Amino acid sequence: MDSLFSDTDFFSLLFPALIFLYVGQLCVKSNSKADLWSKRIASFQFVLMIGVEILTGDAIDPYQFSGTVTTALVVAGMALGLCWILLPILFSLYEQTIGAGVERLRSFLRKRRERLQEKKLExxxxRSQKEREAELKRRKPEQEQQQQEAERRKKYQEDQQRRREEVRLQCQLLYDQHALELRDKLKPERLESYFHEYLSDQYSAEMVEKRGELLKEMIAQSLGKESGSQANFNSLQEIALYFREQRIEIENLEYDAITLQTIQASLSAQEEALIRAFLSRNH
Structure with a gap:
């Protein structure tokens, strides 16, 4: 059987192929997609022609087959040139018509997915915010109760501390008032040890108050007085003389101004109380 391409005029195909290749190269220069598809179509055209020649020929003549290959190359080149010319135009039309519609559809679907995603996230x-608010609302009474309990504990601790400090202050002032009389019977170091061992903050205010009363009774006994009793005076002059001596002794002690002022105020209050008691007893 004769070759399908045996009568093909090689030169009649070569000139148009060169023209198509030249023009097509200019058209496809900036369109890589059209160039790729053009090469694929031309390659397919070449393989198809060779395959048909092999399948339809009775025997393969090397000379005739080489001519067929050459002709297939020229035809494939012509197809490549035509594709380079036509495909950019077709792709451009597609992108402006169907492609533009497809792109708008894709954009619409993409934006729709984004809106759905945002709506879902919102x-x-x-829902998370409502759950947090519900949890806070549920826990609010408990938190308020804990806060109130903490405030009560704070106030209680402050009151306990204030009472302990008041007891220590009273004992210290009582000792300072009679420091000269007590210096041989109750030394300051011993008083400090009482404060540290028995009147410290580790004990409750009630316990410190009870022990403070015992300490004041002990100081009074060291002075030769009963707890809560006052010295007996026969006249107002004796009272004035006694407290004048007390003030002189206090002023000779090395106390700071605030402590001296506190002791002086305490002496004045005691003097005034003794004067009232003396006057009420003798009138």
Whole structure:
């Protein structure tokens, strides 16, 4: 059987192929997609022609087959040139018509997915916020109760501390008032040890108050007085003389101004109380 391409005029195909290749190269220069598809079509055209020649020929003549290959190359080149010319135009039309519609559809679907995703995230955020608010609302009474309990504990501790400090202050002032009389019977170091061992903050205010009363009784006994009793005076002059001596002794002690002022105030209050008691007893 004769070759399918045995009668093909090689030169009649070569000139148009060169023209198509030249023009097509200019058209496809900036369109890589059209160039790729053109090469694929031309390659397919070449393989198809060779395959048909092999399948339809009775025997393969090397000379005739080489001519067929050459002709197939020229035809494939012509197809490549035509594709380079036509495909950019077709792709451009596609992108401006169907492609533009497809792109708009894709953009619409993409934006729709984004809106749905944002809506879903917003719903989850609102649900989470509602759950947090419900949890806070549920725990609010408990938190308020804990806060009130903490405030009560704080006030209780402050009151306990204030009472302990008041007891220590009273004992210290009583000792300072009679420091000269007590210096041989109750030394300051011993008083400090009482404060540290028995009147410290580790004990409750009630316990410190009870022990403070015992300490004041001990100081009074060291002075030769009964707890809560006052010295007996026969006249107002004796009272004035006694407290004048007390003030002189206090002023000779090395106390700071605030402590001296506190002791002087305490002496004045005691003097005034003794004067009232003396006057009420003798009138």
């Amino acid at each position: 719903q989850e955020r609102k």
